[in-house]
Amino acid sequence: MKRPAKTKAKAMNIPEDDADQEIGDDGMDVVQLGNADSAQSDTSVEEEDDMDEGDEEDGGAELDAMEWDGLGSKGAHQNGHSKSDVAPPTTKDIKMVHEASDLFGSNAFKLKIDALLLALVPKLSYTAPLEKCLFDIHSVISSLTEIAPQHPLRAAEALKDQGVSVVFPLPPPSEETNWTVRFSKPTDIKVVGSWANKLSVPANDGHGLEVDLALEMSPDLFQPKDHLNNRFFHKRAFYLAVVAAALASSPKLSLDVMYDSPQADARRTCITLRSKPTGSPSDFTKLNASIRIHLSLSPDTSPIPLSRLSPSHSNLRLAASNPDLPSLNPPTPLYNNTLLQSFTPTAHLLSIYHYKSHIPSFANALSLLRVWANQRGFACKGKRVVRGFEVIGGAWWGFILGMLVYGPGPGADGRASGKRKPLGIGLSSYQLFRGAMDYLANYDLSTDSVFMKSTEALKFPTSEFVAHHGTSFVDPSMTFNFLAGVPLESLHLLRHDAKVTLRTLDRDENGFDWTFMRDLRDLPTRFDTVIRVDLAGAMLRTESGLEVLDHGSQASALLNSLSPTLRKALGTRITHCAILHSSSSPRPLNLPIPPTNNTIEIGLLLNPFEAGRLVDHGPAAGDEAAGADFRAFWGSKAELRRFKDGSIVESVVWEVPNTEERIHIPIMVVQHILDLHFGVPKAQVTTIQASYDLLLRSPTHEVTATIGSGPVPTFRQGIVAFDELFRTVKALRGDLPLSITQILPASEYLRHTSILPAVPLDTTRFSNLPDSAKYLPAIDVILAFEGSTRWPDDLAAIQKVKLAFLEQIARALKDQKVVKHATVVLDADAGVIEDNCALELITSTGYAFRGRIHCDVEKSLLEKFIAPKQKHWSVPVAYAVTKSQAKAALVVHKRRFIHGPQHHSAIAALQQRSPSYGSTTRLIKRWLGAHMLAPYVPVEIIELICAHVYLCPGPFNSPATALTGFARVIRLLKEWRYSDTPLYVPQYTAAGVDPGASVIFPANKRAEADQIFKSRVGVVGWTVVTEEDPSGVLFGTVLGPKGLVAARIRQVATATWECLDSGMNALFKHPLDDYDFVVHLNPSFLLRYSQNTHYDPTKLPSAASRYKNLETLHPSAYGPTPRVDFDPATLFYQDLKRIYADTALFFYDPLGGAVMGGLWYPQIRNRRPFKVFAGYSTIPASDGDPKKPLVSLNEKAVLAEIERLGNGLITKIVSRT
Incomplete structure (x- = not known):
């Protein structure tokens, strides 16, 4: 029996009038989509159809051919108006413009938010096919016939003959099972979730929109004791399989029907429907959406008593003969919470609708909040999802905003939870978003529980949530905990990201882009250390069968134990630790077992001053109990040691060959703990971080x-x-x-x-x-x-x-x-x-x-001589x-004697401020050299660019490892629009600023630099400015890369970014196919060949002669006297650049490069009329007009000249043209 809408509304503290507007009396309540702004009224279906026709007349037919993919999509709906339709601004409009600065920070920021929110709304014509499909689904499910009671195994066999498996949670029913399953059509079919409330936000990675459809199962299908031993979930699995079989076999539907089990938990299995591109009226492929079918129960009519689902109850009973279990069955809070989730779809729908109706900016603020979360992996779908957030759902973000506006309910101690005063309902969407960021940044969800304000009586004592869940955010029904099973480390990362977001919005000029537009899930830039783990064969050494059943799968139990174990092992070496993995993928209906993703990624944010600590100290020798725990945790690494101060304590000592490799100790800790406690061998724990050391070290025998x-x-x-x-x-x-x-x-x-x-x-x-x-x-x-x-x-x-x-x-x-x-x-x-x-x-x-x-x-x-009024100068005639x-001369003087030492002092201070800065800069220099671009970029410019990512880290903290700094510099070089804006490096302002804080470039210096930059015409190279050099001429504009070279660096950076996961060696291999000619040098005559990235000793003559007295028979080609900074290959390269400045562009790695690449200038390769003093070697064109002879570049002659100039140094020249 369907519960009256007003009764539901009253239970959720929602006005009855609002409920009447939302919930109908028919069998299906399909709520239309629209990410409506508070200033926009909802549009009826008829009006939408009219709008669609108009859109098609204005070019909408072209957009129809594109698939809408959410943020940034070209198919996003835009309302166009002609100039004649635009009315003059009213007093209200003018007032809104003035208020925008107060409500959104600036008018420009408000315009960006408006554009973002508009991009989230799909084209209205795309939603009509989805609505048609929803009605067709409703028709198919409503026409299903009842299935008589039968044994669950017999019922599963019948469905298997139709190609549909029943996803029974473990342990599945057996032949001894004495209960039956049956099917009857749902008592209610309702669109729930974000789509129903017009609050949908597309997921990343092409997952698009998700439309949730809830089927309310009849209470007659269940018995009061079905909460025990997965019986409810077994019956639910059969019901879901019957629905899936009907949808897959229906001729009315053109859908791909699949199962999806978030976090590989069979208890959470749902049906996922994707439209086939048939072109029918119900084909919604252009919307890029999927329909998810969930099963629910009404809490009012369900025979399962809620009192049996409290966090303290035990609803999983294993055989008493099992010696691993204590005599009393322990509580099963995660199992109980998962079952309670089946009662929440309609209740959450009504609560969110209430917030949307009474908080004008709620819809837009929630969209901003969910976009922010998606860009950081706190989402249900996508790659690199932060552990635990795959099953939270989008409703939680809405409840955060509702709690901020209306205040929290009473906590475990009877006082209000959350410790915050309610916000007003008149805030703008951005202000409400900032309020959410402030709450997440300053309120520790991992230690303080939150209970939503509600008129419902307490179902369970709040102390039970604290005792058995630890982390709690309880919905208004006072039963369901959103954060059940979410690792504390994931919440710590959420808090960290919120803090950094607030800092970015306050201190970074690109705050909007970093907050909403950039995908920040790229691990090399987000974390200081990234460890990839293959969990195939892993097993928790101390796990119990009940723990696995409570989590829903062995994989979930393993991952939920992994986070706290690593946090305990790493201690103060890290500030944050997060486990990331891909979200679940839909699978065919004939696969009963949810697939497990064995590959996870562990992201660590390091404490740069503690990460390289050599010794972990444990309890004193006299504390036997604590010492036993310490040895059990660390295994064979634990040992009793005496220290200089006379203390004798349990310790773990990590051995590294040199100081530079101490930064790798956290990786060693993770490898040891995973092997000891989870049975993961070191070969299955990989990272690309360790391999970069060899790039910054000369070969040992050469040293x-x-x-x-x-x-x-x-x-x-x-x-x-x-x-x-x-x-x-x-x-x-x-x-x-x-x-x-x-x-x-x-x-x-x-x-x-x-x-x-x-x-x-x-x-x-x-x-x-x-x-x-x-x-x-x-x-x-x-x-x-x-x-x-x-x-x-x-x-x-x-x-x-x-x-x-x-x-x-x-x-x-x-x-x-x-x-x-x-x-x-x-x-x-x-x-x-x-x-x-x-x-x-x-x-x-x-x-x-x-x-x-x-x-x-x-x-x-020099300044007097340059002065405009100076007419005479006393220099020799x-x-x-x-x-x-x-x-x-003045520029050289300033660069060498004034700014050079100042730059050195600032960089040395930055190295003390951020210990990984030096290694990052060295890696970037090595990278530029390996790609033969280093001669075009002064070392000071490289150091300033690297300093930028440390002083202005954007939405991150300053890098704590060289690999993170390297990745962020590569990203900067890939994205920097150097022709439109200079790069600001506040290297002198950084003095006295906290190492963890972002440094702001002085406003007056920035304005001066902007004015100088805009006054230049045709500047297409790099401009890097500092407080002492606002023009950027000392190191950047004059000496830095320009034109083709600057574009080449950006191209190589883009390719490098795409290959960051391929290992460091792959990033430093430079292809030669793009050059017009390649000059190969003899390594035997290269004084710096030992510094080559790909040093090969076999290309050199033997370092030791067979007979000592024959050494002098092979003297050095460069004489017996040492020469400071003498490098013949670099000198030869500079000669080529000078001689052929108008002919070709040369590329070389000064650190022992054995090849030089050359590109002919395109303008001189074309035939042109002959003239004297052309500046380059020419050859007559064979088919030219004798009266007007044409000439072209004589490439062979130029290459022959180069070979003569480098006689002895050059082994061969390969021309590719």
């Missing part, structure tokens, strides 16, 4: 050949060598006219961002070293003297004075025998008025430094200096 038998070089050793040099040079007071006051570091080798640490060179063994290990990098430093008026006023003379100073320093250091080599060098490409000399030193420890002198007089002299040359 040994260079430094002999000593410790492996580290950045720390280079910094110690710099400190020693600082003390040595500062001591040269009596040997110089002016005292050296400072030696400033200005090298990537001293700020932990060079791809490889500087390797000291043992000069005594230099002649015996292989050429591939003879490269000696230069560590740049700046020498600052005390202030003096004796510096000349002539820029050219200043360079001569610098040269004299450097010569005196070199002579003094040699006389004191504190360095092995000291040489003054000149820059070949420097002008006479710019800094053009440096001092190269090789210290006694084998490190090479290159020092330059900073004279603060140069800057003022022999030097004709132009203002453009002076401007170039």
Whole structure:
């Protein structure tokens, strides 16, 4: 018997008038779709049909051919109006514009929200076929005949003959079963859920919309004791199979009929219906929707007493002979809650409808909230669903908003749960969304239970929810707990994401996009460590049969035990731990057992200061009980240790070969725990994180050949060598006219961002070293003297004075025998008025430094010369200096002596702030080098781009591992529209800001940078600005990638992003097919070949001669003397770029690359009229007009010239054109 609508409404504290509007008296209450705004009235079916006709006349027929796929779909409905239909703004409209800033933060933000909400609404003509199909389904189900009582196994056999299996939960009925199953048509068929209330939001990954149809089973089918031992679910399974068989065999329907079991739980099995593309009036394939059929019971007429379904009751009884069970049957809260869910569809429908009717912005706020959840994996469908949220359902988000507006009900202690004052109903959708974010961010759902406000009397004591569920969010019926079975770690991640969302909305200019538009489920950017686990064969070592039955399957019991176990093991090493997996997929009706997805992914957010801890401390030796628990948890890794402070405690020690690999200890912990407690071998626990270490390390035997038998070089050793040099040079007071006051570091080798640490060179063994290990990098430093008026006023003379100073320093250091080599060098490409000399030193420890002198007089002299009113300049007549040359010299001076040291200081501070920053930058530099793009991107620009993802992390925290930072930089390079906007890096504002906080670029500096950027015409390259360089010219616009190279970097970044799960080695393999020609170099003559990403020692001559006295017969091609920063391959590459600047574009990896790629400029490959001084080698066209001869690029001649230039260094040139 159907319950009157007004009686239902009264029970749910809903006005009877509202219930009359929603619930009819017929056998089916189909509620139309429409994600209606509060300002829009619902449209009747007839009106929708009229609108559809008009849409088709205006081009809607083209949209009909497309499938609507929700957010961002081209098929989303848009209401178009001609200019003549637009009325002038009213007073109300003007007032709304003024209020938008208060209600939505800004007018632009409101417009974005309006556009988003409109995109969520499907085209109205797409919904009519679905409605027709729903009526057809109703007709088919209503016409089903009754099936007499029979044994469940006999009934299942009859259905199996029709190709339909009965999904009996385990354990299934047996021959000894003494109860029967039967079928009678439903007492009520109703559309429920979001579709019924016009609140549907499409799921991600193509799942689209879901339309929930509830069939209310007759109470005559059940008995009072059917709550025991899965009897209700067995009868439900038979009923569902009968309905599935009828729908699959009906000639009226063109549907794919399948089973779907969320979380592989047979008790939750439903029927999923997808339309076949037949073109019939009931074909709703364009809507991209699926219909889910659920079975329900009326709580008023059900013979199963609700009192038997409280969290404290035990409704699963195993045989008493089972020795694993105690004498008393323990409670089965999850089983009871799953059964209670069958009573909720109509009640939840009415509650959500009440909220929608009385809260004007409820519908839009709920849509925003669900979009936000979908983009982060807190959804029922899609890939990488956060564990537990697959079965929560969309109604929970609506109840959160309802609770915020009306306040929570009484908690376990009799006081209001939730500890919040109700919000007003007049808030905008965005304000209500922010209220939900604030609630999720600041209220700990994992510890404090929430009970919805309701007029219903308490069915169960609230203390039972707290005692047996722990985590509780109880619906207004005071029976069903939304959060039953949801791991605490999943709720912790939800809270974390809400906190970060609030921060992003407040501090990030792209807050809207990060909050609603971006899919943030990509694991490499979301988590610091991602571990993929194959659970095939896994088993919980301490599980009981009752625990498996309570969870519904062994897989669910295993996963729900996995989260707390890992959290306990990892402790303070992590801040959050989440288990993610794909949602269930529909399966054919002949498969009775729900398939289990054995592959899960574990995402860890690390505490960067604790993740690499070597020792886990346990209880003291005297605490025997706690010590026994500790040893049982850690197994063979636990040991009793004495520490320096005299304490003797249980401990677990993790051994790693070096400091850099300590970041991998959390992975080692997970592997050990999964093996010990779940029987998962280490081979089934994989991660791509460990493989990147080899990319940042030189081959061991090459390092040994260079430094002999000593410790492996580290950045720390280079910094110690710099400190020693600082003390040595500062001591040269009596040997110089002016005292050296400072030696400033200005090298990537001293700020932990060079791809490889500087390797000291043992000069005594230099002649015996292989050429591939003879490269000696230069560590740049700046020498600052005390202030003096004796510096000349002539820029050219200043360079001569610098040269004299450097010569005196070199002579003094040699006389004191504190360095092995000291040489003054000149820059070949420097002008006479710019800094053009440096001092190269090789210290006694084998490190090479290159020092330059900073004279603060140069800057003022250059600025005076460039000044518009300056007419004269006192320079020698022999030097004709132009203002453009002076401007170039000033840029070099600022970059080298002012911004260079400032940049170094800021980057070094960032490395201290975020320990993984250096490794991230090194990986990006290695990636650019491997793809032969590094020469076009200055190291400072790379460091600034990497700094951006740490200082402005968007919807995340700053990366705690290099792999996460690498993935986020790749995503930035893929998405950055460099031609439309510069990249803002607040590297100097970051000082004093909390490491976990996002840094805001100063508004005044940003406005200045925007103005400068917009004033440029035709800028198609990178512009990276800082607070000290708002123009971006010092490192970016002048030296950074432009045009084809910038586009190439974006293209490679896009390809890399798509292959992030393929392993690190795959990301650093560069294809050569895109180049017009490839120059192959001889590795034997490459001084940096040992640094090559794909180093192959077999391509080199043997490092050790067979006879010691024959070593001198094969001397080095580059002589016996060490040369600082000498790399012939890079010099050859630079020569090619200079000589063929107008002919081809060259690509090379300076870190030992053995090939160079070349691209001919397209404009010179076409035939054109002959002219002198063309700038490139040409050849006459064979079919040209003799009177007007045409020429084209002589590719063979150019390649022959290149081969002659690189004679000995080049092995071959392969032309692909």
